Amino acid sequence: MRLxxxxxxxxxxxxxxxxxxxxxxxxxxxxGFFAAGxxxxxxxxxxxxxxxxxxxxxxxxxxxxxxxxxxLVPFTLGRIRLAERRYWVxxxxxxxxxxxxxxxxxxxxxxxxxxxxxxILDELLEALAGRLVVxxxxxxxxxxxxxxxxxxxxxxxxxxxxxxxxxxxxWHRQSPLARFRRWIGRxxxxxxxxxxxxxYGLPVYSGHHALIDALATAELLQAQVATHFSLETPVxxxxx
Amino acid sequence: MDVExxxxxxxxxxxxxxxxxxxxxxxxxxxQVDVAYFKAGSDILVLDQEVHDLCYIRSxxxxxxxxxxxLYNRLGEGDIFGHFSLLRNRRVRFPARAMEDTLxxxxxxxxxxxxxxxxxxxxxxVEVERPRLESTVEQDKKQNDMMITRVRKLLTRYxxxxxxxxxxxxxxxxxxxxQASAVLVLDAPSDTPRYTFRDSEGRAWQVTGILxxxxxxxxxxxAxxxxxxxxxxxxxxxxxAVQSDESVHEAMLCMLRNNIHHLPVMHRRSPxxxxxxxxxxxxxxxxxxxxxxxxxxxxxxEGLARLTPDVQEAFVRLVEEGADSRMVGSALxxxxxxxxxxLLELAxxxxxxxxxxxxxxxxxxMARNEQSIVTDQDNALVLSDDFDPALHxxxxxxxxxxxxxxxxxxxxxxxxxxxxxxxxxxxQPLAVWKRYFHDWIQAPTPERLLHSSIFFxxxxxxxxxxxxEELQDLIAEQAPxxxxxxxxxxxxxxxxxxxLGFFRTFVxxxxxxxxxxxxxxxxxxxxxxxLIRIHALACGSRAQNSFDRLDDIDRTQLLAPGVSDRLRxxxxxxxxxxxxxxxxxxxxxxxxxxxxxxxxxSNTERxxxxxxxxxxxxxxxxxxxxxxxxxxxx
Numbered sequence: 065m066r067l068x069x070x071x072x073x074x075x076x077x078x079x080x081x082x083x084x085x086x087x088x089x090x091x092x093x094x095x096g097f098f099a100a101g102x103x104x105x106x107x108x109x110x111x112x113x114x115x116x117x118x119x120x121x122x123x124x125x126x127x128x129x130x131x132x133x134x135x136l137v138p139f140t141l142g143r144i145r146l147a148e149r150r151y152w153v154x155x156x157x158x159x160x161x162x163x164x165x166x167x168x169x170x171x172x173x174x175x176x177x178x179x180x181x182x183x184i185l186d187e188l189l190e191a192l193a194g195r196l197v198v199x200x201x202x203x204x205x206x207x208x209x210x211x212x213x214x215x216x217x218x219x220x221x222x223x224x225x226x227x228x229x230x231x232x233x234x235w236h237r238q239s240p241l242a243r244f245r246r247w248i249g250r251x252x253x254x255x256x257x258x259x260x261x262x263x264y265g266l267p268v269y270s271g272h273h274a275l276i277d278a279l280a281t282a283e284l285l286q287a288q289v290a291t292h293f294s295l296e297t298p299v300x301x302x303x304x
Numbered sequence: 305m306d307v308e309x310x311x312x313x314x315x316x317x318x319x320x321x322x323x324x325x326x327x328x329x330x331x332x333x334x335x336q337v338d339v340a341y342f343k344a345g346s347d348i349l350v351l352d353q354e355v356h357d358l359c360y361i362r363s364x365x366x367x368x369x370x371x372x373x374x375l376y377n378r379l380g381e382g383d384i385f386g387h388f389s390l391l392r393n394r395r396v397r398f399p400a401r402a403m404e405d406t407l408x409x410x411x412x413x414x415x416x417x418x419x420x421x422x423x424x425x426x427x428x429x430v431e432v433e434r435p436r437l438e439s440t441v442e443q444d445k446k447q448n449d450m451m452i453t454r455v456r457k458l459l460t461r462y463x464x465x466x467x468x469x470x471x472x473x474x475x476x477x478x479x480x481x482x483q484a485s486a487v488l489v490l491d492a493p494s495d496t497p498r499y500t501f502r503d504s505e506g507r508a509w510q511v512t513g514i515l516x517x518x519x520x521x522x523x524x525x526x527a528x529x530x531x532x533x534x535x536x537x538x539x540x541x542x543x544x545a546v547q548s549d550e551s552v553h554e555a556m557l558c559m560l561r562n563n564i565h566h567l568p569v570m571h572r573r574s575p576x577x578x579x580x581x582x583x584x585x586x587x588x589x590x591x592x593x594x595x596x597x598x599x600x601x602x603x604x605x606e607g608l609a610r611l612t613p614d615v616q617e618a619f620v621r622l623v624e625e626g627a628d629s630r631m632v633g634s635a636l637x638x639x640x641x642x643x644x645x646x647l648l649e650l651a652x653x654x655x656x657x658x659x660x661x662x663x664x665x666x667x668x669x670m671a672r673n674e675q676s677i678v679t680d681q682d683n684a685l686v687l688s689d690d691f692d693p694a695l696h697x698x699x700x701x702x703x704x705x706x707x708x709x710x711x712x713x714x715x716x717x718x719x720x721x722x723x724x725x726x727x728x729x730x731x732q733p734l735a736v737w738k739r740y741f742h743d744w745i746q747a748p749t750p751e752r753l754l755h756s757s758i759f760f761x762x763x764x765x766x767x768x769x770x771x772x773e774e775l776q777d778l779i780a781e782q783a784p785x786x787x788x789x790x791x792x793x794x795x796x797x798x799x800x801x802x803x804l805g806f807f808r809t810f811v812x813x814x815x816x817x818x819x820x821x822x823x824x825x826x827x828x829x830x831x832x833x834x835l836i837r838i839h840a841l842a843c844g845s846r847a848q849n850s851f852d853r854l855d856d857i858d859r860t861q862l863l864a865p866g867v868s869d870r871l872r873x874x875x876x877x878x879x880x881x882x883x884x885x886x887x888x889x890x891x892x893x894x895x896x897x898x899x900x901x902x903x904x905x906s907n908t909e910r911x912x913x914x915x916x917x918x919x920x921x922x923x924x925x926x927x928x929x930x931x932x933x934x935x936x937x938x
Contacts (some may be wrong), residue, residue, distance in 0.1 A: 143410070146339060147337075153505055217352070264341070265406075266405075267363040267407060269311050287405070
């Protein structure tokens, strides 16, 4: 399926963009998040504090669907800090469609007593502040968070991310070899999270749980950097 | 416990030493780990860097080196490293490098020390301060209560769970589809928090009951309830359950007390499975006790032969339950003796009673009660002195053949050295046996010495005991008086040396078949048993079992203080190692042998083996010195 590509803010670099948002933000927690800013694009990736983020949603369109769970794990290239993990189940504002129940395992009754995103947003922002967010497939996490925060606080939430899936696509979809393979009619390599992990000898985890998928994403990035980059690679080459 | 970490918890719970720690500590452990990925060829621990974690290999392979850079060990999934440094000065003593792409779980030192404090087994596993061999053997002994198997071991699948509002018809359909025989009934949590848990999405539930196959018969069909009755209406109100770290034995008692066949198993308040009475029975029937009684109920050789898999099963069970080498040896010897007895009983029933009294003698490991799962038959018949070959030998030859063929059918191969009662030489009246033994002791030749080392472990299996007891007396009286015999035995016993240099270069057995392995019997337990036998013969002991012989030797001044304990530990460790590797073979559906392969040797085991081989080597040196060849003056 094709998803609408979101344009990233044209013009200013990420540090400039975040600094500007910090000035303009009305909502104190949001202002705080933006004020924490981000590292300069030339910072070596080995020195960057990161946080792997994953969400389960009721569907793929942020205008019609909602977030039902969020998992995150802070990490660096040296260590993934599982002890500092966070996990929330949320109550979406719109009623769940029966279709989406099959998509993940969270059902109507699970979320009856769950908080709204608004109640945990400050905690979430605090966990993300000052860290570079890492996701697998940025077209879920970023637009969903942006739309959900916009609806609740009247202003959006955009920030730079490293997308392990688009990194994987660089080697397995866009590289000359990958194109040649496609041209001779070979199926492209899968860049889904668990298929990508297998290429680096990472173990099989049972997927579709926001926290375990966040952990799996953090491990994948460590493996990708160890294989294709170095600790010195400037973060600007990796984020989008 | 966060359900989301089951993934990690479950993996660690499969490997030692974590497989024996309590559920609670396992939860704590899983929630505290750090994770890191290492590309093949990259350093994980660098010499002298500070360490603050225990490293656990989640996937991949790691090489550990000595200070000088030579290879010290190779580790794989589920192995730990870094504990030496944590227990010393927190500086890396053995650098480590990833051989393959590797994922490491780092266990923070705080959790590591907490585990050492809270769990003696864990502490022993990583402990290196105490003499290693001693602490290993001691710890295995401590684990020796047969009640240790936890009920979680019997669980093969997650329980089927349905909400109380589900109709009985839908529940029946789901149970059938899942090929289960029971379902747990869930409801919204009530005021009593008993068995209230959160599922993987954080939703709270309470297990309110269990619905079994028989409930459908009693509560639904017999009671004439319609198919749309909610299952909540037909389940009882009192749920009986056990915790997953309770023993199997406890679970069985719980079923008996409450007269139930299905028992839900909980990890704290969360359901993790349902144990059925048949699971427990299946588990219990693999015990050696049950097997022995079963042997005596068989009425044919075919019936006995069908029990062979059960023998292996019983062996694996014993080892898994933490039996020591004496328990395993005596259980297997008892099984072997029972088979022999039953075969002779069946033969006698067919051939008629024996014309003169006789006794079947066990030799070698069976006589010592040290039998292993890899063994061939050694047996002999001692006949009454009224024996007349012309009249009686047909009977006894047939009897011996029945025994020998029967044992072969039951998985005890024929003896390559022909030490079997089918050989006329080993089917003789008592007087002839006495002459044999006299000759062997008074004028040892290489062949006679070989026989001495087999026949001087002897015991009654079936028949007229006094016949064999007289022979035991003869050996105990004569052997100490013949220094030449003892010296010759001693020289023979030190021919098979332990492999001392197998750390840097894993010694190969030069038989072509097993490259890169050590024959633990030939290079370990057998020479150890030989040297203990010589000391026992020298002090006139009538004991057959090596440990009993050491007890007898202790009553004399033969060995320096502390030596016999070291021999005990070394023999125990070598025997257990051999047993464990045979179990690994069986579990991998390979034919068990006496070889150990380096890839199956853990770090700790390798150290202990080295210690044990050193003890054996020292004891062999002493043997030559203690039983010198008498000078041939005059």
